Amino acid sequence: MxxxxxxxxxxxxxxxxxxxxxxxxxxxxxxxxxxxxxxxKSDLLIETIQQTENILLAKSQDFSVKRDTIFSQIDTEIATSSKIHQSYWGMYGKTYVETKSKAKSFKKIALTSGWQKDEDRIGLYLQETNRPLIIVGNTKIEGKTFLPARGVRAGTISGNSYYGNKLVYGTILKSNETLPELPKQLTNYIASLQTLPLPVDDGRYINLKQGNTYTNSFTKPVKTVFDRGELDLLDVKLIGNILVRSDKKIKIAASTTLKDVILVAPEIEIETNTKGTFQAIATKRIIVGKNCELSYPSSLVILAEDTLEEVSNSTEKEHIFIDTDTTMKGIICYLQNKTNNRFEPQILLKENTTVEGFVYCQQQIELLGNIEGSVYTKGFITKQFGSVYQNHIYNGTISNVALINEYVGFPFENLDYKIVKWLY
Structure with missing residues (x-):
């Protein structure tokens, strides 16, 4: 070998x-x-994200029931827990959910509001005041309609009669002597915005400078823009969790961009050609200029004090005024139980205006434009050819059929609440 x-x-x-x-x-x-x-870890993160979204969707449906911060244990084996907080942001609910799983956490925030099926939606709800509704000109009412016992009639104004084939294009039902009520918690919240204590921390304020952009996430504390006098918003961008307040008046220039912010003042004036998505809440007047585009989900709200005094000066009358060729998508709301201004409209929509959404008025509306959605009001009024006509609609249209089925923004209780939009 x-x-x-x-x-x-x-x-x-x-x-x-x-x-x-x-x-x-x-x-x-x-x-x-x-x-x-x-x-x-990826599966756990995905599961945490999915749980967060599922919890938010589930909790948004019972928004009118719970508004406290709630802590809950989802899964003890993998130490998953959640925190849920519900509040308001303007006329919309706000639901915040934070889910934690071991060292990971995920947050979701959304605006919510009521949703109705097509067959449940109301085109017009006119409160019972022992007066019929008179329609004139090219007026058209389409959808389920609640009217006083005296019903609806065709009328004439200065030689102009009613030109429609039907008085109402839809089912007619009997209305009550009161309007369906908005949630008390919502109206209390709207009232509280006018007297909300100012922040103590200087870091919670924004000092505006022309040409600048200011953004604040809804996961952080609200930031405030405040002026004791008249506040002019000129050539600035405000985005997110921002509250703009004035003790007198806020004016919004067309050069300003507003997204998801809230404006609070006795008077709010929106300049011609303004575009944005925001909520304006006042106690006296909201004036919207011509050719404006207020995108969904915006809102215009007046919560006025009850008054038994007649006001002769038009600049002192409480009202929401929307000028011609303006489009508004969202909620318009006028709240005032008692007033002696029986010959003035509290909401005035001029010719060629279009509102897509929900209109609620505890007094009178002058409708010369178009509402695609639902109207709840105590009455109508129109001022034509030197005369005042009560409970008349002249060339105005109301159609809940024109509103998309997916629209979310009916702030009543006992509805199916859904997501208006996801916040950031």
Whole structure:
């Protein structure tokens, strides 16, 4: 038998190859383990995100019931818990959900409001005041309609009669002596915005400078823009969780961009050609200029004090005025139980205006434009050719059929609440 010597170089090469293979195997094992661990963490994160969204969707449906911060344990095995807080942001509900799973957490915030099926939606709800509704000109009412016992009639104003084929294009039902009520918690919240204490921390204020953009996330405390006098919003961008307040008046220039913010003042004036998505809440007047575009979900709200004094000066009358060629998508609301201004409209929509959404008025509306959605009002009025006509609609249209089925924005209780929009 012959023995062959193995050269040292060959042995070293074999050992090196074995070492390389061992290292590669080790790296492969670590890689597989890391990938498995990462996949588990990814699955956990995805599950946490999905749970957060599911909780928010579920809790938004019973928004009118709970508004406190709620803590709950979802899964004890993987230490998953959630925190839910419900409040208001203007005329819309706001639901905040934070879900934690081990070291991971995820937050979701959304605006919510009531939703109705097509067959449940009301085109017009006119409060019982022992007066019929008189329609004139090219007026059209379409959808389920609640009217006083004296019903609806065709009328004439200065030689202009009613030109429609039907008085109402839809089912007619009997209305009550009071309007369906908005949630008390909502109206209390709207009232509180006028007397809300100012922040103590200087870091919670925004000092505006022309040309600048200011953004605040809804996951952070609200920031405030405040002026004791008249506040002019000129060439600025305000986005997010921002409250703009004035003790007298806020004026919004067309050069200003507003997104998701709330404006609070006795008077609010929106300049011609303004575009944005915001909520304006006042106690006296809201004036919207011509050719404005207020996108969904906006709102215009007046909560006025009850008054038994007649006001002769038009600049002192409480009202929401929307000028011609303006489009508004969202909620218009005028709240005032008692007034002696029986010959003035509290909401005035001029010709070629379009409102898509929900209009609620505890007094009188002058409708010269179009409402695609639902109207709840105590009465109508129109001032034509030097005369005042009570409970008349002249060339105005109301149609809940024109409103998309997906519209969310009916702030009543006992409805199916859905997501208006996701916040950030």
């Amino acid at each position: 012959k023995f062959h010597k193995v050269k040292a170089g060959s042995l070293q090469f074999a050992i090196m190859i074995s070492a390389i293979i061992a290292v590669l195997l080790s790296v492969f094992i670590v890689l597989v383990h890391s990938h498995t661990l990462f996949a588990k």
